Amino acid sequence: MTKVFAAVGKFGLACALGWALVWSRGALAEETPATKSGPAEALYLQLSDVGLDSSRVFRVRNGAVDRPAIHITLEDGTIAFTKDVMGRITGAFFEGDGEVLLTPPNEVERRSMSLFTGMAILEERFSTAYFRFNDDTAAELQPSLRMADDAAEFVTRWDAIARAWAQADAMRLLRSFSEMLPAEGAAGAVVSATSDIKRKDRMLHARLQGNKLGSFDVLFDAEAAEQVEAGQLKAAEDGANFYDVWTSFALPGSGAAQARIQTRDYVIDARVTPPKQLDAKVTMRVEFTGEATRFVEFESSRYLKMQSVEQDGRAVEFIQNPALEGTRLARSGNDVVAVVLPRAPQRGEVISLRFVYSGEVLAEAGKGLLYVGARGTWYPNLGLAMANFDMTFRYPPGWTLLATGRPQAVASSGAVEGSGEREQVTRWISERPIPVAGFDLGKYVRASAQAGGVTVEAYATAGVEKDFPRLQGPAPEVLRHGLRPEVLPPPAMEMEPSPARNALAVAEVTAGAIDYYAQRFGPFPYSHLALTQLPGRESQGWPGLVFLSSYAFLNSEEEQALHGSAVRELLDRQIPAHEAAHQWWGDLVTWSTYRDQWFSEGLANYCALMILQEKDPAGFKKIMEKYRLDLVEKDKNGNMPKDAGPVTLGSRLLSSHFPGGYEAISYGRATWLFHMLRSMMLDGEAESGRKDGRAAAREEPFVRALRMLRERYAGKAISTEELLDVFSGELAPAVRYEGKASLGWFLESWVNGTALPRLELQSVKFSPQGNRMLVSGMIRQKDAGENLVTSVPIYAVVSASASGGNKALVRMGRVFADGPETSFHLWAPPGTHRVVLDPLETVLTRPH
16 A cells, blocks of 8 residues: 555645534634744735625626636625735625536546536535635626625624635635735845736635535636546545545646646654654755746645744745645645745746754554554655655664665764663665655564565564454464364463564565566665554555555464454455555556556555465455455445446545445456456467467566566656556557557546446357357447447357367457447357356456
8 A cells, every 4th residue: 555645636635625614613723823924924814814895795696707617607696705815805705596517528527426416517506605716706796796785784694604714725825825925036135026916827716505415615726737626525424524526627728737846855854752753854955847936835744843944044934734624635644834935936946945843743553663654744745756865863772763765874872861872873865766755663673585686674563553453362382382273272362463473474475576576577676675564454665665564464373363254364465565566666656646546556456466366366366356346345325336436536536425435446446457457468469379370478468568667667657548558568469459559448448437347148159160160149248338348358168078178268369348239250169069258257347
């Protein structure tokens, strides 16, 4: 599993959409932003608390606000605009009769909209609306306005609500208005900033009270990667809050959003004081690669208190703003730290920023077992971006610290406060640019193994976390003496798992996986790999460092005592290989947007299962069947995870309707997609080899594609389209849909789809043709869309006499089932008495 906090995309960022501000007004006093006082802070506070202006209350009739894909009509009612901020109106509150129309541009987004609203197109009447904007929305409505008679009463009724909701968009508006603040020239003199907001910087956020759908949001933001979004903060049945993104999309012709700023280097000096405290100074070099801006937003753990920010040695203004409930940042434990520079750097300019901060960003799970990262990102960052890291850590004696990069030195410095012992100092420097950095601290036992020239070290504690399930079974001492559990007198003794006892086995298994991958995908990207014990079910992969779940350190007896499930035990045993695969897929080659993150989890998972398939085909089949069943497991409302959406919705799959949708699809369905690709490519290679008389290549095409993927995109982010283009290059002619070396059909039908079809064979006829047999028939795809395209393998069942022994399965070929019914004609080998579809289960179909 990779870092959820690093999933970069528009989803859940500054749109913020903070209904929680209304639900938890009592908490607002605790959320005062930390700033270096100055004009930006004053402006932010003004934007956060702007109220309605009693001199700007109007009756409105047939007013309209239009943005691309969005049409909002204010048919009849009253509207009050907000007081000026820097001479501009930034909001309004409406009460009356209105309607919103939002049209998603494609089938994926229409399905997503329908899932939450019951409508493919959002068409909803509303009774109140709160608008926030940075453009000429007020002027657009002016022709439809006339003075209202009850202005004071209207403002009295709605002003408190408007002020409470103002904070949700304050940070986004500050980004726009920061360009209007006084700036410093190159020599440091104060100069006038631009007199207005940039023409293309347009934002409109409408918070609507729908007549049927309740409270929801519609957002247009011209500067976002996906300019249009609609969604709703909603509680699941267990009380957990989710922000359900109904739709989010980029407008045609908008192109991919280009990052304005790139982090090039980090220098981090941190002191870690167990069990919770971190004090750090971070210096980063950032390059301005896009249009000049003074406003830069970073992510940082909400448990870290920012003390100062400097640019090239001079203090600059910053605002540490709590992420609002329900957003991705809030769920991952992060806040926004906005830095307002004295002037806007020019394109290509590199500046240095220095952050000083501290806080309790670590969590203690057991004696000597800490969790770094349980409380958000431990250093300010701009999201996933390849950068160089130089990190120095200071920490007490008796602890072991591991970090990303190559260790440079081990030393000691001054005495630790309260003891006569000197603290330890280690330094870690990244061997190549990496997307993210991490560290872990614990009281570990070390074990190591080799994978060629790569050292694999496992670090584990003597015990597990405090809330680890109690295991009932034979004591390890009895097992070591070879006594069978069934001869032990009841009751069985309570087992005490010891990850340290199993650390060597974990290191050896991981080393074996690295060796397997290196032979197929190219060398391991780093000089070593450290595996450190992580409390809980989840694991996290970082470049050269893996936080490995305590469950991965259980031996067979402990697994059986815990689960009593062979499949669950098999899955736990894949964790080290899965996380090792992330060193290639997720760390060396990373994803472009949240819509592309699926490949990292799916491919890492499938690579681990490739190893299992060679060693234990039956175990591989059990896991794949579990993934299939997970997709159709109904909750008490009859919802099935498969309907949460396609893999390309990424973090949007986590919703109030489907709390488990992300895991079932990003792991289970994504793994199946790679299995389908690999199987199809392998069949195509074999078929093409038979037709031209050459022997099949020694290395299978799926593996060739992965090596090419690594060579072409090492150190880069990749999109889903670029990923499939690499696989397309290895498609044999026999598996090219409509003769084209393209996987566009696979993208539309399977990657962007949610289908689990039922495949049926009908109207089969055998026609002798001399010494050969021509088989014709029809493939039916049921429970699927009209346009689903599936590559279906067809096998002949050959009689025992013809095959020289037992009945045999012989692959006749593959047929592209296109739509509900597809006819085929294939040659069958002698002795064929029937044909079957996909008997080896290489296509993701609905369970029987």
